[in-house]
Every structure is written in C-alpha cells, then in structure tokens.
Amino acid sequence: MSAIVSVKNLSKRYEGGVHALKDVDLEIEEGEILALLGPNGAGKTTLISCICGMASITAGHVVVGGHDNVRDYRKARALIGLVPQEINLQPFETVMNTVRFTRGLFGKRGGAEHIERVLRSLSLWDKRDVQIRALSGGMKRRVLIAKALSHEPKVLFLDEPTAGVDVGLRKEMWSTVAELRAHGVTVILTTHYIEEAEAMADRIGIISGGEIKLVRDKAALMRELGRKRLVIELTEPAAHLPEGMDDTPLELGEAGRELTYTYDPGGDGTGITRLLTGLRERGYKVRDVRTEQSSLEDIFVDLTAGEDRT
Amino acid sequence: MNLYAIWAIYRYEMSRAFRTMTQTVVSPVLSTSLYFVVFGAAIGSRIEEVEGVSYGAFIVPGLIMLTVITQSISNASFGIYFPKFVGSIYELLSAPASFLEITAGYVFAAATKSLLIGLIILATAYLFVDLDIQHPVWMMVFLVLTCLSFSLMGFIVGIWATNFEQLQLVPLLLVQPLIFLGGTFYSISMLPGVWETISLFNPVVYLVSGFRWSFFGMSDVSVGWSILAIIGFTATCLAFIGWIFRTGWRIRD
Ligand SMILES: Nc1ncnc2c1ncn2[C@@H]1O[C@H](COP(=O)(O)OP(=O)(O)O)[C@@H](O)[C@H]1O
Numbered sequence: 001m002s003a004i005v006s007v008k009n010l011s012k013r014y015e016g017g018v019h020a021l022k023d024v025d026l027e028i029e030e031g032e033i034l035a036l037l038g039p040n041g042a043g044k045t046t047l048i049s050c051i052c053g054m055a056s057i058t059a060g061h062v063v064v065g066g067h068d069n070v071r072d073y074r075k076a077r078a079l080i081g082l083v084p085q086e087i088n089l090q091p092f093e094t095v096m097n098t099v100r101f102t103r104g105l106f107g108k109r110g111g112a113e114h115i116e117r118v119l120r121s122l123s124l125w126d127k128r129d130v131q132i133r134a135l136s137g138g139m140k141r142r143v144l145i146a147k148a149l150s151h152e153p154k155v156l157f158l159d160e161p162t163a164g165v166d167v168g169l170r171k172e173m174w175s176t177v178a179e180l181r182a183h184g185v186t187v188i189l190t191t192h193y194i195e196e197a198e199a200m201a202d203r204i205g206i207i208s209g210g211e212i213k214l215v216r217d218k219a220a221l222m223r224e225l226g227r228k229r230l231v232i233e234l235t236e237p238a239a240h241l242p243e244g245m246d247d248t249p250l251e252l253g254e255a256g257r258e259l260t261y262t263y264d265p266g267g268d269g270t271g272i273t274r275l276l277t278g279l280r281e282r283g284y285k286v287r288d289v290r291t292e293q294s295s296l297e298d299i300f301v302d303l304t305a306g307e308d309r310t
Numbered sequence: 311m312n313l314y315a316i317w318a319i320y321r322y323e324m325s326r327a328f329r330t331m332t333q334t335v336v337s338p339v340l341s342t343s344l345y346f347v348v349f350g351a352a353i354g355s356r357i358e359e360v361e362g363v364s365y366g367a368f369i370v371p372g373l374i375m376l377t378v379i380t381q382s383i384s385n386a387s388f389g390i391y392f393p394k395f396v397g398s399i400y401e402l403l404s405a406p407a408s409f410l411e412i413t414a415g416y417v418f419a420a421a422t423k424s425l426l427i428g429l430i431i432l433a434t435a436y437l438f439v440d441l442d443i444q445h446p447v448w449m450m451v452f453l454v455l456t457c458l459s460f461s462l463m464g465f466i467v468g469i470w471a472t473n474f475e476q477l478q479l480v481p482l483l484l485v486q487p488l489i490f491l492g493g494t495f496y497s498i499s500m501l502p503g504v505w506e507t508i509s510l511f512n513p514v515v516y517l518v519s520g521f522r523w524s525f526f527g528m529s530d531v532s533v534g535w536s537i538l539a540i541i542g543f544t545a546t547c548l549a550f551i552g553w554i555f556r557t558g559w560r561i562r563d
Pocket residue numbers: 014015016018019020038039040041042043044045046047563
C-alpha cells in the first residue's frame with residue numbers, strides 16, 4: 001500500500017516557546033484507520049493542525065496525496081476532511097447551511113445528493129433546518145463530521161471524536177468510522193481512550209511529549225508487547241511457591257489459591273507444558289486454568305511512564 | 311482560483327445579514343432619519359444655504375458616507391471576528407482557498423450590505439429633501455469604492471481584535487472622530503484656517519468631498535485628489551492584508 005499522508009521530520013514550536021512536535025515522522029497508508037494514542041498535551045492536535053493548515057510548520061514537510069501541504073496547499077487540502085476536537089460551530093446557523101458552506105469552501109459545487117446521504121447516514125437529515133444551538137452535544141459533533149465529509153475527502157482526521165460523549169454515541173461513532181473505511185476513506189483519529197484505539201484501529205501510533213514513540217499494526221503490537229498470563233487456580237491453597245522451579249516466573253496470589261505465570265506468546269515455546277508437568281510432579285491439584293492478555297493500556301503506561309499526564 | 315469558496319463565504323454572510331435584517335437595515339435607516347429630522351429640518355432651517363445648496367440636502371452625502379463607513383467596518387470586522395471567536399475559523403484555515411479568496415468573500419459581502427444600506431438611506435433622503443444628483447455614475451463609483459475599502463479595513467480590525475471591546479474600539483475611537491471631523495456636516499472651508507489645513511490630513515475629507523461633488527458639483531478638495539485618496543487607502547489595506555496572510559498574524563498558530 002502507498003502512503004496517502006507522509007509526515008517527515010516535522011517540528012512545531014509555538015510562539016510562546018512550547019516545543020509541541022519534535023521531529024515527527026509518520027506514514028499513513030491509504031484506506032487504513034490509524035489511531036494516535038497519547039495523553040493530553042502529547043501533541044495530537046498540533047500534529048493535525050500542522051497537517052491541515054491551522055498551524056504553521058516550524059520545520060519538516062507534510063505531503064498529502066503526493067502534494068506538499070505548503071507549496072501545493074490547494075491540492076493537498078482538498079483531499080482532507082477535518083473534525084476538530086472542540087465543537088467550533090456557529091450557533092445560529094442551520095445544519096444544512098453550515099454543511100453546504102464547508103463544501104463550497106472546499107471548491108465543490110452542488111452535491112445536494114451527497115449532502116443528503118451524509119446527513120442521513122449521521123441521522124441529521126431531520127434536523128437539517130434546525131439551528132445548531134438547539135442540538136445536543138452528540139449531534140453537534142455529528143454536524144462537525146458531516147461538514148468534514150461534505151466535500152468527499154479521501155482522508156478524514158478525527159480529533160478526539162468521542163471525548164465527553166456518552167457510551168451509546170461512542171459506539172455509534174465507531175460504526176460510522178467503520179463505514180467510512182468500507183468506503184475507502186482513510187481515517188486518522190486521536191484519542192486518549194485506549195479501548196477506542198483497540199476497537200477501531202488497524203494501526204496504532206503512540207505519541208507522547210511531541211514524539212511518536214511507535215507506530216505498529218494493532219495485532220502485532222498486542223502480540224509483540226502484550227504478554228500473556230496464565231492463571232492457575234489451585235484446589236487447595238499453597239503456602240509457598242513450588243520448590244525447585246525458581247527459573248519459572250511464578251507468583252502466588254489470592255491467599256495461595258492462584259498461581260500466575262507470565263509468558264511471551266510469541267516466543268519459541270511458552271513453557272506451559274513444563275510448568276503443568278512440574279506442578280503435577282509436586283502434587284499440586286489444579287482446579288481451573290485461564291489466560292489473560294495484557295491490554296494496550298499496560299503497553300501505553302509502560303511507554304509513557306514518567307511523563308506528566310496533564 | 312477557488313471561486314466557489316468566495317461564493318460560499320459570500321452567500322453564507324449574506325444569509326446571515328438577511329437573518330438579522332432588522333439590525334442590518336432598520337437601525338441605520340432609523341438613525342439617519344433622526345439626523346435628517348434634527349440637522350436637516352430642525353437646525354438646518356436656521357442655517358443658510360451652503361454654496362447654493364440647502365443645508366438639508368448638503369448633509370445627505372456626508373450622512374450616507376457616515377453610515378456606509380461605519381457599517382462597512384462593523385460588518386466586515388464582525389464577519390471575520392465571529393468565526394475566530396467561536397473557533398469555526400479552523401475551516402477557513404484548512405480550506406484549499408487562498409487568503410485573497412477568503413478576504414474577497416467577506417469583504418464583498420460586507421461591502422454589498424453597506425452599499426444596500428447606503429442606497430436605502432439615499433432613498434430615504436428623497437423623502438426629506440429635494441435632490442438632484444449631477445454625476446450619478448461617479449456617485450456610484452465613490453460609494454462602491456468606499457464600501458469596499460472600509461470593508462477591507464473592517465476585515466483587518468476583525469483579525470486584529472482579540473475581544474469584543476477591541477472590536478468596538480476602532481470604530482469608536484478612530485473612525486467616528488475622523489468621520490465627524492471629515493466635513494460630514496459642514497464644508498471644511500467653514501473652518502478657521504489652521505483647522506482647515508489640519509483637516510486635509512484626514513482621509514475622510516477626501517471621500518466626503520468627492521462624494522459631495524458627485525451630488526452637487528462642488529467640493530472642498532479637487533476630485534482627482536479624492537480618487538487618489540480612496541485608491542491609496544484601498545491599496546494600503548490590501549497590502550496590510552497580504553502581510554497578515556503571509557505571516558498568519560493573529561489567525562494561524
Ligand atoms: N496555540 C498554542 N500556543 C501555544 N502552545 C500550544 C498551543 N496549542 C497547544 N499548545 C501546547 O502544545 C502542546 C501540545 O498540545 P496539543 O497538541 O493540544 O496536545 P493534545 O492534542 O495531544 O492534547 C501542549 O503543551 C500545549 O500546551
């Protein structure tokens with residue numbers, strides 16, 4: 001696959017002196033959903049602002065669909081739809097007017113059918129003549145999405161689309177994103193909810209302190225960094241760890257009723273057979289066995305440990 | 311050239327104006343009518359003619375200028391300040407439109423509104439005084455150029471302003487005095503010598519004078535200077551806007 005957005009050595013220093021992005025490299029592939037996961041203040045919004053044109057670039061380049069976003073900004077920007085983090089809407093405008101406005105701004109005429117389709121798919125069609133101030137928070141957010149989709153972009157940026165949104169709406173947003181992807185739209189979303197990245201993304205980038213710490217295929221990331229735990233429930237509580245098995249990483253918990261074994265599922269052998277054999281030889285009776293996979297959250301906390309999460 | 315962007319902004323701004331029709335049209339018409347009643351009828355009847363024109367008629371061009379200038383500034387400054395204020399400016403900054411196109415959309419819309427108001431006031435004036443416009447084409451030229459150039463200035467004010475007070479400040483502290491001292495209600499030749507000279511540094515003098523010439527064929531300064539002044543003012547505003555968009559001053563982080 002080819003990169004539709006390519007960010008090279010991007011640095012951003014705000015006027016006040018904040019160094020919000022430090023030499024960021026990022027390739028976004030056509031058709032994928034990339035989740036940028038990072039704590040508040042990590043630089044997610046700044047990265048989007050530099051790509052889309054709201055913030056000037058201090059150093060580096062951004063290329064969208066083969067067009068430099070400064071030199072060839074018209075062609076680059078025409079490909080992008082942007083849903084900002086804040087609900088930046090004019091309160092007295094109607095839904096229809098504001099969506100049409102964006103389409104025109106992006107140099108497209110007409111498109112009544114397209115706009116109707118977008119509004120219907122976001123359950124906004126019935127509200128098309130309503131003033132924005134009369135809409136609920138969730139609907140306002142969907143208006144922002146409708147605006148971003150009004151000019152049929154190839155790349156959609158969603159900056160924290162589900163921040164402060166209730167569970168039902170969050171699920172709805174997820175399915176909207178899945179649908180967009182099915183239509184071939186590349187989606188980049190930022191979030192600080194790990195479950196969101198886990199639920200939606202093909203690839204996950206972790207950003208912290210203005211640096212991209214890693215970008216990995218989600219499944220690979222889970223495999224690579226996600227350790228597994230085997231929890232063994234014992235029939236009778238054990239007083240101490242099994243003797244003569246010091247080379248096996250075991251922990252005793254639940255007042256001696258559970259043994260936890262941590263292993264790497266991607267390794268050459270998990271050591272499970274040897275463990276279970278060892279236990280049987282030593283007379284331990286096993287009542288039940290279960291495995292647990294560490295979540296993205298653990299990975300995330302590991303990677304961003306020591307940085308303040310304001 | 312992204313003409314659709316200009317058109318989208320223009321249409322959007324005009325629909326905002328029609329939604330707030332009352333504020334947009336009724337209040338300037340009302341306040342000008344009051345001027346006519348007070349200055350034209352009540353006080354004007356005690357004032358002799360100014361260079362052969364009745365005082366009521368004499369103030370018409372100045373009154374139109376007064377309204378058109380203040381309206382242009384407030385329309386255009388509010389037009390761009392509001393998106394800044396609510397944050398919807400993000401879409402202007404991320405759109406495939408040049409700064410010139412964005413400016414054109416807002417400035418044309420603001421200028422159209424003030425032009426309409428100017429014409430409505432002119433029509434209102436016919437209710438109060440007898441008017442016979444000598445150079446109607448030039449009248450329109452001056453009117454349109456004034457609307458455009460002060461809308462440009464208003465656009466700059468809107469970008470400069472960081473709060474609503476500042477938005478009011480420029481029209482109040484700078485423009486209002488310039489207009490009132492710009493010969494709106496008098497001919498600057500009525501002023502004592504020193505003040506007449508000082509007045510020549512006021513750009514509004516040239517606008518009002520030229521505009522009044524198109525009505526009555528008489529002027530404080532020569533028409534050529536009036537035209538030069540308005541072109542110079544427009545060019546200054548355009549250059550400043552060009553600089554704003556190159557540097558992203560007060561709009562782009
Ligand atoms: N307009 C701005 N001016 C100065 N500093 C800013 C501006 N916007 C963001 N910052 C700073 O840049 C850093 C990154 O912010 P941001 O990109 O908003 O992070 P995120 O979106 O990941 O929460 C923060 O330290 C923030 O304070």
